[in-house]
Amino acid sequence: MLIDLHCHSKYSNDNHLEPRDLISRALDLGLDGVCFTEHHSMEASKPVLRVELPPDFVVLRGVEVSTDCGHLLVYGVADDSWNRWGRHNHLNLSKVIQRVHNLGGICVPAHPFRGWDSLGEKIYSFPHLDAVETHNGMNGLQQNDRAIQAAMKLGLPGVGGSDCHTIKQVGRAVTELLNPIQGMEDLLREIKAGNSRGLIGPDLSRSG
Numbered sequence: 683m684l685i686d687l688h689c690h691s692k693y694s695n696d697n698h699l700e701p702r703d704l705i706s707r708a709l710d711l712g713l714d715g716v717c718f719t720e721h722h723s724m725e726a727s728k729p730v731l732r733v734e735l736p737p738d739f740v741v742l743r744g745v746e747v748s749t750d751c752g753h754l755l756v757y758g759v760a761d762d763s764w765n766r767w768g769r770h771n772h773l774n775l776s777k778v779i780q781r782v783h784n785l786g787g788i789c790v791p792a793h794p795f796r797g798w799d800s801l802g803e804k805i806y807s808f809p810h811l812d813a814v815e816t817h818n819g820m821n822g823l824q825q826n827d828r829a830i831q832a833a834m835k836l837g838l839p840g841v842g843g844s845d846c847h848t849i850k851q852v853g854r855a856v857t858e859l860l861n862p863i864q865g866m867e868d869l870l871r872e873i874k875a876g877n878s879r880g881l882i883g884p885d886l887s888r889s890g
Contacts, residue, residue, distance in 0.1 A: 683859040685715040685740065685869075686852060686883070688755060688792065688815065688843020693727055694720040694746075697847040701730040705741065707852040711884045714862075715740030716852075717843070717869075719755055722748065722769045725762050742866050746792060749775040751808075752801040755815060755843075758787030758870045775801075779810050788812035788870055790841055793821055795828040805832050813873050817842030817880030819854025826855075830880075839873055842880025853883040 686708060691701045701718065708716045718727040724745040735741060744757040747765075750772045756764065764781050767773050779789045790813045794801045805811070814833035817826050817840065833840045842855040860877035863869050872878055 683714045683862045684712070684856045684881070685717060685742070685859065685863075686713055686844050686846070686855070687717045687719070687742075687744075687757075687841050687857045688746070688818065688845045688855075689716050689718050689852065690720060690746075690845070690847050691718060691727070691730065693718070693729060694847070696721065699846070699848060702733050703849055704846065704852055705733055705735070705739070707849050709736065709739065711853040713853055713856060713884075714738070715742065717742040717744050717757070719744040719746045719843070721746050722765075723762055724756075724759055724764070740863060740865070742869060747773060747778055748799070749773050749778055751775040751804050752794065753792040753799050754778060755790040755792045756782050756787055757790070757873075758782075758866055759785050775808065779808065783810065786870075788873060790815055793818040793825065793829070793845065794832060795825045796821055806836070811836070811838060813839045813841050813878065815843060815880065816840035817855035817882060819844035819846065819851055819883065821855075826880075839876045839878045840880040841873065841878050842883075844883065856881050856883045
């Protein structure tokens with residue numbers, strides 16, 4: 683099962699990508715689902731729940747958090763109650779991880795070796811991460827390779843996502859899941875069990 687686990691729409695307030703168009707693109711690429719990870723807020727992606735979906739296509743919602751050590755993907759929280767600190771600042775990474783875990787969610791460093799918005803070598807200083815985004819569609823090959831090596835050293839599963847902000851970026855990197863899922867609870871189970879890995883997405887040169 684292939685899911686793009688790192689997608690941004692117009693509800694991230696930094697692009698104009700309509701959720702309906704994003705989902706349509708994912709379907710054209712043969713993906714089985716997407717996850718909207720709007721910046722700062724889980725609740726920002728609520729409107730995507732109104733999009734009519736074909737049978738068996740999975741739409742999930744997470745959030746991309748800006749922390750004092752880089753961006754963090756959070757999956758498995760129900761709303762914005764994880765955020766006790768406010769929207770427009772860089773939150774303390776350790777406190778966010780603790781809070782998300784207390785709420786039953788998981789934490790995955792986004793594009794960990796991309797630059798100023800990434801953990802970099804600090805990834806080895808935080809023992810409670812749940813997975814690593816090994817494949818990010820906006821990364822270069824070397825940046826993804828370093829993330830793959832970090833996941834191996836830390837003994838963590840990998841995930842992949844396009845980090846899309848435009849229609850042509852959808853699906854550039856994806857997560858392959860060993861078992862099919864129907865919702866967020868299933869996704870958390872598969873990642874925690876190590877049944878996920880990041881991949882480069884379908885060849886967009888054949889799809890417009």
